[in-house]
Amino acid sequence: MTYNKPKGTRDLFGKELQRLEAINGMARDFFLQHGYTEIRTPTFEFAALFDRSIGEATDIVEHEIYKFETKGKGKVYALRPEGTASVLRAVIENRLPMPQRFLYIGSMYRRERPQKGRYREFQQIGIELLGESRPFYDAEIIELGSRYLHHIGSRDFRIELNSIGCPRCRGQYRIALEKFLTPHLSNLCDDCQKRFTRNFLRIFDCKNGTCQHIYDDAPKITDNLCAECGEHYEQVRNHLRGFGVDYTENKKMVRGLDYYTRTVFEFKHGGLGAQDTVIAGGRYDLLVRELGGADTPCIGWAMGPERLLLTMDDDRPELKHRRTFYVIAIGEKYMDQMIGLRDQIHGSGNICMLGDPGEPIKMQIKKADRVSADYALILGEDEEREGVYAVKDMKTAKQEKVLIAEFASFLVRGMGRKD
Numbered sequence: 001m002t003y004n005k006p007k008g009t010r011d012l013f014g015k016e017l018q019r020l021e022a023i024n025g026m027a028r029d030f031f032l033q034h035g036y037t038e039i040r041t042p043t044f045e046f047a048a049l050f051d052r053s054i055g056e057a058t059d060i061v062e063h064e065i066y067k068f069e070t071k072g073k074g075k076v077y078a079l080r081p082e083g084t085a086s087v088l089r090a091v092i093e094n095r096l097p098m099p100q101r102f103l104y105i106g107s108m109y110r111r112e113r114p115q116k117g118r119y120r121e122f123q124q125i126g127i128e129l130l131g132e133s134r135p136f137y138d139a140e141i142i143e144l145g146s147r148y149l150h151h152i153g154s155r156d157f158r159i160e161l162n163s164i165g166c167p168r169c170r171g172q173y174r175i176a177l178e179k180f181l182t183p184h185l186s187n188l189c190d191d192c193q194k195r196f197t198r199n200f201l202r203i204f205d206c207k208n209g210t211c212q213h214i215y216d217d218a219p220k221i222t223d224n225l226c227a228e229c230g231e232h233y234e235q236v237r238n239h240l241r242g243f244g245v246d247y248t249e250n251k252k253m254v255r256g257l258d259y260y261t262r263t264v265f266e267f268k269h270g271g272l273g274a275q276d277t278v279i280a281g282g283r284y285d286l287l288v289r290e291l292g293g294a295d296t297p298c299i300g301w302a303m304g305p306e307r308l309l310l311t312m313d314d315d316r317p318e319l320k321h322r323r324t325f326y327v328i329a330i331g332e333k334y335m336d337q338m339i340g341l342r343d344q345i346h347g348s349g350n351i352c353m354l355g356d357p358g359e360p361i362k363m364q365i366k367k368a369d370r371v372s373a374d375y376a377l378i379l380g381e382d383e384e385r386e387g388v389y390a391v392k393d394m395k396t397a398k399q400e401k402v403l404i405a406e407f408a409s410f411l412v413r414g415m416g417r418k419d
């Protein structure tokens with residue numbers, strides 16, 4: 001009897017996990033520099049938290065949440081499908097003062113159809129700025145996303161921006177949209193017919209070509225904002241120009257969660273197919289109140305690092321893995337030298353494993369290969385006499401002698417280069 005992992009999940013190890021961890025590590029450093037500190041919340045919560053925050057009529061809550069009940073008390077839990085609701089729950093529960101800047105990194109769970117860049121357990125890196133309402137911060141948080149992507153070596157993305165207003169603008173707008181849609185209703189897909197009665201802005205999220213064609217000519221929320229939301233949106237665009245961030249406006253972008261107000265945005269990557277959004281977010285000024293807290297304007301976004309990594313080559317210097325050395329001493333009398341060498345390699349930030357000096361050299365070389373070392377470092381009698389280490393590049397099988405005195409600079413420059 002053998003066991004398989006559940007559909008849409010992955011086992012991460014080796015280079016793939018290293019790349020993911022490199023992205024996470026760079027996110028921690030980068031956002032910490034901007035005052036964002038890490039928050040870790042449980043991977044499961046009471047299901048009601050997500051029903052309330054994400055919205056009962058959204059795809060996530062209707063179809064994608066993993067819910068479970070435990071024996072006894074009849075409480076319903078859910079694996080978290082996203083991070084924002086939990087962060088807000090934690091902020092309210094722990095009575096944290098405002099403003100706050102948070103970074104979270106962790107697994108999210110959605111029962112979606114698995115495909116390239118879409119999994120049932122996936123990672124998100126997210127930032128949330130809580131307690132700031134000013135449009136300057138909408139622009140700043142977008143700029144942070146853009147600069148982070150540049151920082152990790154991702155280039156080919158574009159930013160789409162929209163404003164979906166507040167309940168006040170939506171009331172007026174709904175009437176205009178209904179008037180436009182009435183003659184088209186029978187041509188809309190079943191989902192859109194339902195969406196229109198339950199959560200009308202979401203019709204714009206539809207993937208159906210016929211529906212989208214109709215919506216091209218529909219009035220847009222962006223053109224029907226109330227005075228305050230209109231002013232806010234204009235300020236956001238001004239500040240984005242101030243930050244030097246390029247964006248395009250997409251009046252049909254409304255996002256898949258119920259809680260957004262005013263600014264919404266997505267970062268799309270040119271190198272991805274249908275799943276091309278790498279960062280998505282927006283402002284959610286009403287959500288803290290909705291979850292039982294005080295009025296607290298907030299803005300944030302979430303990124304899918306796995307999707308992002310699909311767009312990045314292995315040899316980007318930003319993701320460069322540390323090199324792995326396997327030290328092969330021929331005979332136990334080289335123990336001290338071997339340990340010194342290991343410490344020197346560790347000191348340079350690289351990885352070092354030790355062969356057992358009592359084992360035959362052939363066997364040690366074989367093991368260096370099995371653990372995927374980049375280099376085997378050999379020290380035996382010949383090397384001792386000449387004052388060198390023999391360095392074998394395990395990929396090319398090329399071997400060169402490096403003077404012991406020059407080994408420190410070898411660690412920096414690598415094999416085959418003399419400069």
Ligand code: ATP
Nearest residue numbers: 112117118119122256277278279280302303304307
């Ligand atoms: P999509 O339109 O791709 O379904 P979404 O609107 O559901 O995205 P959000 O919930 O805002 O996306 O999530 C933010 C980011 O998290 C996405 O842009 C994406 O990079 C990543 N993400 C979302 N769902 C998945 C998934 N199932 N697998 C991998 N990454 C995901």
Ligand code: MG
Nearest residue numbers: 059110112256
């Ligand atoms: Mg989705």
